[in-house]
Amino acid sequence: MEEFPASHTTATVPVGEPEKKLYVNSAYMKTKYGKLKIGHLVICIIVFICTMLSNNPRSDPANWLSFVAMGGFWASGLLLFLFVINLVSFLAIIPWLKLELVYTTLWTFFWFVSGCVASSNAMNVYGADAFAAAAFFAFVAMCIYGFNAFLFFKEWRESVNNSSFIPQTTTSAAKPSTTVSNANEKY
Numbered sequence: 631m632e633e634f635p636a637s638h639t640t641a642t643v644p645v646g647e648p649e650k651k652l653y654v655n656s657a658y659m660k661t662k663y664g665k666l667k668i669g670h671l672v673i674c675i676i677v678f679i680c681t682m683l684s685n686n687p688r689s690d691p692a693n694w695l696s697f698v699a700m701g702g703f704w705a706s707g708l709l710l711f712l713f714v715i716n717l718v719s720f721l722a723i724i725p726w727l728k729l730e731l732v733y734t735t736l737w738t739f740f741w742f743v744s745g746c747v748a749s750s751n752a753m754n755v756y757g758a759d760a761f762a763a764a765a766f767f768a769f770v771a772m773c774i775y776g777f778n779a780f781l782f783f784k785e786w787r788e789s790v791n792n793s794s795f796i797p798q799t800t801t802s803a804a805k806p807s808t809t810v811s812n813a814n815e816k817y
Contacts, residue, residue: 650719658713666778667713670706673771674699677744680764691751695764698744702737702771709733731786734779741772 658664678699681692709730712718718726748765752758 651716652720653716655714655716659710662781663778664710664713666774666781667706667710669774670702670771670778671710673767673774674703674706677764677767677771678703680760680767681748684758684760684764685755689751691747691761694747695744695768698737698740698768702740702775705733705737727782727786731779731782734775734782738772738776738779741768741775745769745772 659668678696681687681695681699684692686692687696712721718724745765745768748761748768752761752765755761
């Protein structure tokens with residue numbers, strides 16, 4: 631009688647998915663999510679510049695706009711970097727789809743509040759044209775982040791794992807059984 635091997639290794643790699651190694655994935659920037667992250671970066675810089683060009687760049691409304699703009703810039707920049715160098719394949723334990731869904735939804739709300747704050751400040755402060763521009767671009771940012779959140783939500787609803795593009799490698803070892811079962815034992 632032939633014995634089962636002591637160990638075996640199975641590798642399951644979905645078709646068309648990148649390897650689990652670091653490399654520059656420039657094709658990611660051409661995807662809809664890559665383009666949206668680049669849009670996040672651009673709109674965040676525009677709102678930050680508009681805020682800093684205002685008459686009072688250290689006021690409370692300007693500080694809130696700066697926080698939202700720079701928070702969105704650095705978070706989107708970090709996510710873009712992680713996806714471009716394919717570091718997400720090493721961090722497969724992180725539910726990237728849910729993380730980005732929560733991030734974009736939260737920042738959509740932040741951009742809405744920022745747009746309201748900037749437009750209110752533009753109405754009440756003399757010479758606040760920079761706040762008016764910041765308000766317009768904050769609402770544009772809200773639309774970009776909201777669209778991105780909608781796409782992530784749609785994927786989440788379809789139960790598509792964002793980690794599905796990450797190679798899954800499983801290793802299992804079968805050990806020969808050394809126990810002898812007794813038919814009279816009660817379990």
